[in-house]
Amino acid sequence: MNPHAKLISSMSLIMGTSITISSNHWILAWTGLEINTLAIIPLISKSHHPRAIEAAVKYFLTQSTASALILFSSMSNAWSTGQWDITQLNHPTSCLLLTMAIAIKLGLVPFHFWFPEVLQGSSLTTALLLSTLMKLPPITLLLLTSQSLNPTLLTFLAISSALVGGWMGLNQTQTRKILAFSSISHLGWMIAIIAYNPQLTILTFALYTMMTTAVFLSLAQIKVLKLSTMLISWTKTPMLNATMMLTLLSLAGLPPLTGFMPKWLIIQELTKQEMTPTATIISMLSLLGLFFYLRLAYHSTITLPPNSSNHMKLWRTNKALSTLTAILTATSTSLLPLSPLIITMF
């Protein structure tokens, strides 16, 4: 992509995110969201493949609809309460509309249909941006208004996201779609706890971003777009495949890896709030996700020679591993003993 265009797009992304996160006024928050939407469109469609163009159009349409709904909810709140403060969202219709709008923006069920296809149409790095950076402004808005939102609705969104994210991911062979459904399921976990302890949502989001970035960067390093490629990619970087297995199992939430920490803390908070059935349902649904993470782990490392060698092997590359991937992989597998420290950071 043209370096100037890339510069403008990335700067706009950073600007849009910063505007939304740091704003007090609804109009400014909406502005930041729109800047983000517009800035990432060229990044999605940069390969000019028909699927990429379609992904860009789907992304634009859904996100604009959601932004318009956010604007409408803030305006109706301003009409009835006379102020545009984000944290003072008091009108019930506005709260409902905002929840739905953010659900569309984030890709929560039942508004998740755009997300896998948009991720599939973009490159791995853009998919990373879509899964992590583009989720930050909407979650910030939810965090700021979390005290006035309807907990039942949020719980419903959470459980159905965990359900659909786990279930639909089972039949996928394209890694980007698998990671899309993993993102939907993790977002469900984040939304489950937002009404009771927003710090845990921030913690879950931060840890999820770290682990997903590690996975996406590892996949981008070995250019693995589907499961069959992953099966033969171990010759390129055997160590990366082995550590990717651990990062994937961390995403699945297995102790003693880092991914267990958000699940543990969320279940603790939910049981404290007397929502034990919700905690049980959402944790059992995360086992569905475990199946496809395990299948990814099997493909990346576990089915290795001398057990299965009847396949064409890819050439080993000499590309040095990026330090960022190494750091993120290390943190996303070994941070659990530091949980007391990490909780205090959020």
Add this chain to the structure above:
Amino acid sequence: MLKIILPMTMLLPVTLLSPAKFMWTNTTMHSLLIASVSLHWLTPSYYPLKNLTPWTGTDQISTPLMVLSCWFLPLMIMASQGHLQHEPHERKRMFISTLIIIQPFIILAFSTTELILFYISFEATLIPTLILITRWGNQPERLSAGIYLLFYTLISSLPLLITILYLHSKTGTLHLPILKLTHPNSPTSWTTLLSSFALLMAFMVKAPLYGLHLWLPKAHVEAPIAGSMLLAALLLKLGGYGIMRITLLTEPVSNFLYYPFLTLALWGALMTSSICLRQTDLKSLIAYSSVSHMGLVIAAGMIQTQWSFSGAMILMISHGLTSSLLFCLANTNYERTHSRILILTRGLQPLLPLMSVWWLLANLTNMALPPTTNLMAELTIMIALFNWSPPTIILTGIATLLTASYTLYMLLSTQRGTLPTHITTTPNSNTREHLLMTLHIIPMLALILKPELISGTPL
């Protein structure tokens, strides 16, 4: 505690940094040293908890299992030398590292007094075991074996996590000694019933209980020898140990809760022993015999009397040693013929007479011959169950009979009879294998002389 945990964790750098010539020697020797130092834990005392740190404490229930797990690491390393000898050096290193990574977690699981740390260590043993089974197993079925292992364990242990956290929100602490003191529970509410059920299910799947045991034959059969030894000797005992610790949290006893588990455990002992008589796969036979013995452990754990806990402890230790010994023997067969089929590896006594001594001893201890500790355990459990309810003697008696019959079947099939015609040459048993069997048998024979060490009661 640290004098064991730190050296055990440092075994990992030993493996990764040893020169290739000395890797096996270093790891085996250092793990043997750790095992011998760990024996001091067995000194009995009347104190409720010894070796106290803020997060661990040992008593007579946990120390035999911890000593067993320390003892097994050198044995697993020795047993794996055979099938790994042709692998590149890096892969051997990775294998031993996987074995070493499990050890601190098992020690933590058996010694911790904090329930969340217990949960984390309990689950943490799963990933390295999964790697052992699916990465180093030999048949394509190992993939589904790994999935069964992971999913059976996790489906039952997530409710355990939730119930532990629910306990935390109700009582404010998860420290076992304090939980022992502050635990009023209304015996008739649904919440109590469900929470007791959830607390127990994870260990029932691990132990395993008869209806939930499907992961075990798959995992044991597909695992390499170190994986089978690990599973049979240690990970199953996590289930038994968990039952013994958790049942103090499910007081007062509700009959609704315990009848299903007792019934399934005792009936399962019968059923799995009968299945053993019809097995064609040697490792599968030994796996089902594990289910049978652990069924007795679960039954003893459910009735919660002093004798039954004592019997369960002795049975866990003796079954661990016996089952692992049988798996090692089956592995010597497998390494020679690359087949686990019983009738293909029969009549070995004329070929390998020294190994047949170990086969004889292993099978004699498996069928609970006097004066082995297996017999002491089974008798203690049978008597405790008889005291609780006389009709159980029928089930336990038939289970003992069937155990003896399938063990005899295994012994006679592998050792006696005509040699199969396709075995023309067999490498002789080497010293490493004899050493392995010796190191299994010597604790068993020594414990005959002082079974109080593993009986879970202070002297």
